[in-house]
Amino acid sequence: SHLRSTDIRTDNSPLQIFVKAKKKINDIFVEIEDYVQDTVGFMKSLQAERNIVTAEEGERVESYVDKVHAIRDVLKRDHMKVAFFGRTSNGKSTVINAMLRDKILPSGIGHTTNCFLQVEGSDNGESYLITEGSTEKQPVQSVGQLGHALCKEKLCESHLVRIFWPKEKCLLLRDDVVFVDSPGVDVTPNLDEWIDKHCLDADVFVLVANAESTLMVTEKNFFHKVSTKLSKPNIFILNNRWDASASEPEFFEQLVKEQKEVRAQHQERAVDFLSRELKVYTPKDAEERVFFVSAKETLQARMQEQRGQPSHNGALAEGFQTRYFEFQDFERKFEECISKSAVKTKFEQHSQRGKHIATEIRQTLDEILDRTQKMKSEQLHVKKEVHDKLNYTEQQLMLLTQEMKDKIHHMVEDVEQRVSKALSE
Numbered sequence: 001s002h003l004r005s006t007d008i009r010t011d012n013s014p015l016q017i018f019v020k021a022k023k024k025i026n027d028i029f030v031e032i033e034d035y036v037q038d039t040v041g042f043m044k045s046l047q048a049e050r051n052i053v054t055a056e057e058g059e060r061v062e063s064y065v066d067k068v069h070a071i072r073d074v075l076k077r078d079h080m081k082v083a084f085f086g087r088t089s090n091g092k093s094t095v096i097n098a099m100l101r102d103k104i105l106p107s108g109i110g111h112t113t114n115c116f117l118q119v120e121g122s123d124n125g126e127s128y129l130i131t132e133g134s135t136e137k138q139p140v141q142s143v144g145q146l147g148h149a150l151c152k153e154k155l156c157e158s159h160l161v162r163i164f165w166p167k168e169k170c171l172l173l174r175d176d177v178v179f180v181d182s183p184g185v186d187v188t189p190n191l192d193e194w195i196d197k198h199c200l201d202a203d204v205f206v207l208v209a210n211a212e213s214t215l216m217v218t219e220k221n222f223f224h225k226v227s228t229k230l231s232k233p234n235i236f237i238l239n240n241r242w243d244a245s246a247s248e249p250e251f252f253e254q255l256v257k258e259q260k261e262v263r264a265q266h267q268e269r270a271v272d273f274l275s276r277e278l279k280v281y282t283p284k285d286a287e288e289r290v291f292f293v294s295a296k297e298t299l300q301a302r303m304q305e306q307r308g309q310p311s312h313n314g315a316l317a318e319g320f321q322t323r324y325f326e327f328q329d330f331e332r333k334f335e336e337c338i339s340k341s342a343v344k345t346k347f348e349q350h351s352q353r354g355k356h357i358a359t360e361i362r363q364t365l366d367e368i369l370d371r372t373q374k375m376k377s378e379q380l381h382v383k384k385e386v387h388d389k390l391n392y393t394e395q396q397l398m399l400l401t402q403e404m405k406d407k408i409h410h411m412v413e414d415v416e417q418r419v420s421k422a423l424s425e
């Protein structure tokens with residue numbers, strides 16, 4: 001039912017850029033596969049019959065079948081990947097849950113994420129997890145159980161646990177977005193290993209910062225490392241827990257003023273970090289990547305909405321609506337960014353390879369066509385001699401028959417004359 005309530009959003013979601021591109025490129029590869037199969041069949045018949053095609057050419061074209069298959073396999077698994085980073089307890093898991101509109105990841109005290117958690121869509125309504133190095137599906141029925149399962153596993157900090165959650169429960173999962181939650185960057189991590197293992201194929205990075213404090217060196221360092229390995233990574237900064245600064249509404253005017261100042265300061269530092277330090281955006285573009293939100297409120301509101309209740313139950317923290325809108329604004333910009341980036345990084349390669357295969361096959365076929373045309377003209381040459389001979393024979397025959405006809409004609413006339421003569425006598 002919650003899908004129905006968000007259906008209106010479905011078709012104009014920027015994620016559809018990726019979804020549609022994926023469908024289109026897949027259709028194209030189905031056609032390429034047909035085309036390759038046809039070519040293989042055609043070449044086999046030529047090889048068998050007339051030796052027009054060399055064995056090497058046959059093998060080359062046949063090898064494209066496997067190549068196209070491999071691309072189609074990768075294509076099936078292509079997704080949009082977003083990775084969340086930040087210090088422990090800044091609210092990474094809560095942000096992911098808010099975006100998924102459900103409490104999927106355990107969060108809060110005692111549920112420190114101590115390894116990488118990846119949430120992705122599953123078919124057939126199944127929910128389960130798979131730990132690294134295993135293929136065993138461990139069923140997951142609830143968050144509590146998930147938290148328990150994660151605790152009992154001896155998990156290394158850079159290990160990955162994949163959580164599969166029913167696609168139909170969340171539009172983002174249905175549209176092939178994959179979420180990666182990380183251990184806090186303050187957990188003395190081996191950043192290089194983290195980045196190599198989990199970040200190189202990420203389309204978007206979200207830094208979940210704490211609006212109650214400033215960006216920490218550990219948080220900044222992580223992104224400095226990322227930007228040495230990836231050229232121009234897409235980074236969003238969420239200043240989370242923005243609600244916490246609105247807890248004393250008695251001095252309302254004073255509070256609004258203070259909040260404005262705090263916000264301006266955070267904003268300036270974040271923009272400076274993205275533009276001047278990391279050099280991934282211009283200051284103007286960087287402005288569009290910094291948001292002030294409350295993941296906790298957003299999650300609560302969305303869970304209320306899903307139960308068919310209003311998004312808040314009266315006891316509303318000051319500024320809730322604004323923060324909720326800002327979270328939605330973040331999601332919109334995030335969706336645009338991730339789908340464009342994923343189309344570019346993932347499908348550009350496939351379409352290059354597809355083009356390459358098509359060109360190679362055409363070249364091979366052109367060569368064969370060239371060869372057959374030469375053979376044909378050679379045969380025509382040979383035929384011409386025969387043809388001339390035939391022509392001569394034919395002409396001779398015609399002449400002969402004509403002669404015969406004339407002779408018979410004369411004979412008949414002669415006979416007739418004789419007969420009529422005999423009769424009159």
Ligand code: GDP
Nearest residue numbers: 088089090091092093094107108241294295296
């Ligand atoms: P993580 O370690 O970064 O994944 O952080 P969690 O998502 O587990 O959040 C840590 C604690 O902060 C939990 O108790 C959350 O309920 C709380 N929290 C998360 N986001 C917010 C927020 O926006 N506002 C407030 N007040 N608390 C939050």
